Amino acid sequence: MSRPSSLDPLFRSLHAIKGVGDKLAALLSRFFGAPEGQEAIALDILMHMPSGVVDRSRQVGIAEAYLNQIVTLRLHIDRHQPPPRGKPHVPHRVFAHDQTGDVQLVFFRAQGGWVEKALPVGEERFVSGQIGFFNGEKQITHPDYIVEADKFDTLPLVEPVYPLTNGLSSKALAKLVRQVVETVPALPEWIDDATIAERRWPSFGEAMRAVHLPANPAEAELWSPARMRLAYDEYLAGQLTLQLIRSSMVAAHGVARQFTGEITEKVTAALPFSLTEGQQQAVEDIRADLAKPERMSRLLQGDVGAGKTVVALMAMAAAAESGAQSAMMAPTELLANQHFRTLKPLCEAAGLGCELLTGKMPAGERRAILARIASGETTIVVGTHALFQSGVVFHDLGLTVVDEQHRFGVHQRLALSDKGRHTDLLVMTATPIPRTLVLTHFGDMAVSVLRQKPKGRQPIDTAVLSIKDYGRVVARLQARLAEGAQAFWVCPLVEESEHLEVVAAEDRFAELRKVFGDQVALVHGRMSAAAKDEVMSRFAANELKLLIATTVIEVGVDVPNASIMIIEHAERFGLAQLHQLRGRVGRGSQRSACLLLYKEPLSDTARARLDTIKSTEDGFEIAERDLELRGQGDVLGTRQSGMPGYRLAVPDVHRHLLDFAHEDAKAALAVNPGLVGERGEALRTLLYLFRKDQAIQLIRAG
Structure with a gap:
């Protein structure tokens, strides 16, 4: 249709x-x-x-029109006083009255005689504007509306802005x-x-x-019945879309997997620690999903360092027991490398073939890996989105694991699952997402949350200092590095310009180099990936003591020996970013510290952000607070990536309607999955109205 x-x-x-x-x-x-x-x-x-x-409905006599009020008056026009010749800065004044008093209408730089035409002497006009005082006289400067007596109905008494x-x-x-x-x-x-x-x-x-x-x-x-209704409609259209995506991904495409337990047992035995309760629960959720005939579509949320990779490995091991391959996709080569380093020894212990596939490999090596993937000899493949290019053929892809999902949206979720006709999908994110956002952006997915930190993780001491203490900070840093610690020093984007960003980081690098010599290195966004990786691996190998970076290190870099994080101009970062950056330390056995350096003067919001980070390490609490301070589009970095920003709904006021819409959309599709009949047609009209045409194609498919 x-x-x-x-x-x-x-x-x-x-x-x-x-x-x-x-x-x-x-x-x-x-x-x-x-x-x-x-x-x-x-x-x-x-x-x-x-x-x-703007409310212009206050229609009173001049006597009852008070200072700064917006009023609508019915006036008799008495006389005009144009500015004297050669004095254009003197205003044109019009004197008028009603039964209760006098008022002047004032116009600056009114050329061409239009004021005389609009306000003819001896006639009546309706005039609307804000009351001011000048020399003890009431006046309206530049009225918003001047309307002839018989055209009163063209004057909007309640005017939307x-x-x-x-x-x-x-x-x-x-x-x-x-x-x-x-x-x-x-x-x-x-x-x-x-x-x-x-x-x-x-x-x-x-x-x-x-x-x-x-x-x-x-x-x-915003809380009127009309606006509530429209906000609900917008949420309902979004929730129907997500449910339709879910049903098209889940609908009868799946494979009910069977597990022998032998591979997962080997992996568990090879782990250097036991799983937390949360990890165990997540693994059980995932196994239950895999055992069902529908496709799995699950979001695994866990704070930085909550041990998501291990949960993913257990899922991939379970898939391997039923003879299927798994692919794990990371947003950058750096992260893909890191996941591979974590997984490879554990896979070997369990007898699973594990390969890394990135865009930069020599052609011969790449061909050999592709052959092993196609033959099924390789069970687990780790890589970037290069995994889903046309040249990569899987023997039997059963599970796709995606890291840092918020980097791509619903369309990509659909494209991904086309690689394996029956692939289950597990999405991991280290950005703790508040419940409202989970519903709006991932309402098509089941959710598992890891709240505990793995054992052995140290709490991080967080301090907030003025940049005026720079000298003390550097002296303290010298002492710690001499004891064998490693540190990150993060500089912000300056004025959103890449060029300036590098200058800021380079200036800081030059300063610190005077103190630390060749123990310090710099990484920033404009370096080539190879140059970045080279510096990062030297830092990971403890050849460098201090790494100065722009936010390129935000996601996923793992250097257990690094125990100090210094964030310069912390007031310029968002809460989620500060939280992610702090999560880069506290990964090893020694006590870690995070220093937030700020520059005066601090805005109230910036102060609130720094206080929040100082007072809690719970990513979910931080995310909820972030939502309050920033509004929802920013929390997921979606301002750029075209995720659904709302036009009618205002989350702060209408949030409760999202839950209704979520339940109603589920119920509507449960009774009427093809959206047929009168009610079905009406819901399709709603989807067209909010331009969810993509969802309408899915109904036909269903």
Whole structure:
């Protein structure tokens, strides 16, 4: 089925709307972030929510109009006092009155006689604006509206205020909004009657009208029934999409795996420690998923150092018992190498063939590895996304493990699982994700959480110091390095410019080199991967004592001997980033320290961030706090990666509706998986309305 024709008015290009020329259309397309080469459409304007309202409904006599109030007055125009010749900075004043008093209307640089035309002497006009005082007289400077007495109904008494962009006036946008709202078609209702009645929600069309053309200020509030309804609709469309992805990935494609236990037992015996309770629980969850005929789609969340790699290995060992291969994919070669180093000795002990496949290998070596993967001799393959290029053929790929999932979204989850027709999917992330975000971005996945740190992990002493103490910090560092410790020194991005970022790190490197000589080295984002890897491996081998870095070390570098982390300009980092960076130390047996150096003056938010990091090492608590301080798009770094940012829902106010939407979407698809019949058609309309066309293709497949 294609998009219902009833929605056509909302999908027409902006050019079809009266008063939109090429220039305005181009401006709006940029503003609404239309995909490259496409224009914004009427729907973009409809979904552009007001950020507040101006209330002009206070219609009083001049006597009751008080300072700084916005009022609407019915005035009799008495006389004009234009500025004297040659004094353009003197304003044009218009004197007016009603039965209760006098008021002046003031216009600066009013050329061309338009003021006289708009306010003819002897006539009545409605005037709306903010009351000011000048020399004891009431006045309105540059009224927002001047309307003839018989056209009063064109004056918006409750006026929504919209986020704007350079070159777009609020009046022009309001006019467009009004035109688009008039064309919202009558749509079939996708919410059941009981819910609508219980929550007293209007229909979709009525809700849009209430928010954009409110009759009173309360209608446009974020917690008004209209806005709640629209936020719920947006969440519901997102949750339906995730559930459809889940059912298309899970639907009857899976293989019910059988386990002998012999390989997992060998791996367990080879481990230098016993699994934590959380790890054990996660392994059981995964085995239960693998044993079912549906495909597994599970998210494994664990803080930095909670031991996710070992859980993944147990899962891969279980898959091997049923004769299947596993692939483990990391976001960078550095991380792929590290996973491989962790896994290889354990695999050997259990008799599993384990290989590393990266883009940089010599051709001959690569061919030999590809042959072993294709023949099934290799059971576990570790690599970057190069694993999923067309030249790589698996004998029988049963399980895909993806590390640091937030780097790629739903589309990639679908592409990945195409490599193995029946592949189970396990996704690992070290970014602790608050529950609300798990629902919005991973609502299609089951979740396991590792909360404990593995045994032997040392707590990290965290201190916050002003950069003024630089001298003391360096002296202390000298003493610690002399005792055999290793340290990271992280410099921030400066002004978001790569060039400056390197300068900042290079300046610090030059300074510290005077003290530490060739014991110190530098890594930053503009070095080649090979150069970075070379420095990192020298640091890991303890040939270097101090590593100065930009945030390239944020994810996953493992140097157990490094026990000191110094973060310069800590006030410039987000909470999640600070937490990730701190997690680079505390991996060995000695007590570790993290120093946060800040520069005055600190903003309240920055102070709150530093206090949070100082007071807790619990990544989940930090993530919840981060969500409060930053808003949700940033927590996952999704501002760039095109994850669903919301336009109608405001998470802080509407978060509770997400849970409803999650349950409702599950229930709707459980009764009506093909979305057929009247209710099904209505839900499809909802998906089109929120442009989830990708999900609609999945219904057909199902």
